[in-house]
Amino acid sequence: MDGARFRMGFAILTLFTVLAGDAWRYTLSWWGYSVIAIAIATVSVLILIRERDRWRFGGLPLPLVLFVAFAALSTAWSFYPGSTALAALTTLMTVTAGTALGVAYSWAQLLKALGWALRFILGLSLLFEFVVGAFIRQPVLPLWVDYPDGDLPKLLYWSRDLLFDGGKIQGIVGNSSLLAMIALLAAIVFGIQLACRSVNKYWGWVWLITATIVIGMTRSPTIYAALAAIAFVLFVVLLLRKSRTPGQRTAVYASAVIALGAGVAVIIAFGQQLLEAVGKSPDLTGRLGIWETVIGMAEERPWVGWGWVSFWTPWVEPFDDLVFHAGVVQLHAHNAWLDVWMQLGIVGLVLFGILVLTALVKAWQHAVDRPQQLPDAPQPYTAITLLPLLIMVALIVQSLAESRLLIEYGLVLLTVVAVKTKRRELT
Numbered sequence: 001m002d003g004a005r006f007r008m009g010f011a012i013l014t015l016f017t018v019l020a021g022d023a024w025r026y027t028l029s030w031w032g033y034s035v036i037a038i039a040i041a042t043v044s045v046l047i048l049i050r051e052r053d054r055w056r057f058g059g060l061p062l063p064l065v066l067f068v069a070f071a072a073l074s075t076a077w078s079f080y081p082g083s084t085a086l087a088a089l090t091t092l093m094t095v096t097a098g099t100a101l102g103v104a105y106s107w108a109q110l111l112k113a114l115g116w117a118l119r120f121i122l123g124l125s126l127l128f129e130f131v132v133g134a135f136i137r138q139p140v141l142p143l144w145v146d147y148p149d150g151d152l153p154k155l156l157y158w159s160r161d162l163l164f165d166g167g168k169i170q171g172i173v174g175n176s177s178l179l180a181m182i183a184l185l186a187a188i189v190f191g192i193q194l195a196c197r198s199v200n201k202y203w204g205w206v207w208l209i210t211a212t213i214v215i216g217m218t219r220s221p222t223i224y225a226a227l228a229a230i231a232f233v234l235f236v237v238l239l240l241r242k243s244r245t246p247g248q249r250t251a252v253y254a255s256a257v258i259a260l261g262a263g264v265a266v267i268i269a270f271g272q273q274l275l276e277a278v279g280k281s282p283d284l285t286g287r288l289g290i291w292e293t294v295i296g297m298a299e300e301r302p303w304v305g306w307g308w309v310s311f312w313t314p315w316v317e318p319f320d321d322l323v324f325h326a327g328v329v330q331l332h333a334h335n336a337w338l339d340v341w342m343q344l345g346i347v348g349l350v351l352f353g354i355l356v357l358t359a360l361v362k363a364w365q366h367a368v369d370r371p372q373q374l375p376d377a378p379q380p381y382t383a384i385t386l387l388p389l390l391i392m393v394a395l396i397v398q399s400l401a402e403s404r405l406l407i408e409y410g411l412v413l414l415t416v417v418a419v420k421t422k423r424r425e426l427t
Contacts, residue, residue: 008113011110012113012117012120013040014040014101016117017040018094018097018409019409020173021033022175023172026143027143028144037093038093041093044097047103048096048099051100054104055099059423060099061358061418061419063351064415064419067351071348072092074344075307077304078306080309080313080317081307083309083316087308090310090407094411097412098415102415107387108196110387111192111384115189118182122182122186125214129162129163133162133164136161139159141156141158142174155325156328158170168218169217169218177401179214179218180215182214183212183218184394185394186210188387189387192383192386192387192390195383196382226393226394226397229393229394229397230393232259232260237367237389240252241368241370284401286325287335290323290334291334294323294335294341297342302345303345303347304347305341305342305343306343308344308348310343311331311332312330314331332402334403335399335401335403336403336406337400340406355418359414359421360396363389366421367386367388367389388416388417388421
């Protein structure tokens, strides 16, 4: 467990699993995936025990601890206590994995592990879609699942065989929106690796271009919005890094607020035209109807919610028939914030909001404050200090259209950022 190769291999496997969990589920079944998830959680606990001199429970981010505790406590009033108990356990396992990564690995090690995990996912996704399009030549369903005969909803297919038709590819994760987010994270990671010169320049550019191509092949409006937000944040941070006086920084912040306000005004004024430009329907591909249903549920139990469940469990009420879209029972609210409100009420939403906000603020400080080893010896800015901030921006934008921030890679990366930025680790 102390070997460098084992540690890096574990980090890569963990990040691959939380980013591409559906790839395991579609090939090894839920049982196979569960074995991998339990093994990762177990090793994470062992790592935290081994690294006990580097951390203590009281040193963990308080908002993170309170949110997880409140989610577990909701079993007491949950409408579906069995599902809440299971969700509390899986959430604790996920946060434990994120905490182990945050405590035992430097940002440089995490950047390297993320780079490898994302390369594996993108490379295997393109290979998978090529094999389906060139040899199988028909849509492919997940393995180990019995489906009824006849026409099936498109959302059930692992691959829809659209690579050579110019359609949205889904990759090994079986979802074009999820693959688009993975490609966006890959673009962030590969770009920072190039800036840090931690990878071969030629292969760094090859993979950055690959990530960009995959974003184009998935055509996710949410990711386009995230790209715009990341570009804006990156521009502001770079201006702040060049500022030499408090007055210059104040001017940058003021200009950023004005530009942000103007951007919001444009979105409000030309929202429908922008949706049409990115190929999105006025109801946001059914999301407005889903949000209306979820808000109605939340208003019935506004303060402490129906009980934590993370992704909805379709075998219990009310999720067995709460929302149908495109012929498939939906398993989340397509908005992390509405999901938290429905499940944990206003109290849980406040706790979650504080967790995300504090992680974002600390990530911002991590990116814009000049590193110092001694009070009068400021160090040069480094590209790697941008990583937590850009990841947080991507996760927050996606949280407005998906609920992935509450599970798997979303919760793991949020935990990593919250833990490491509180520890003020800059490398």
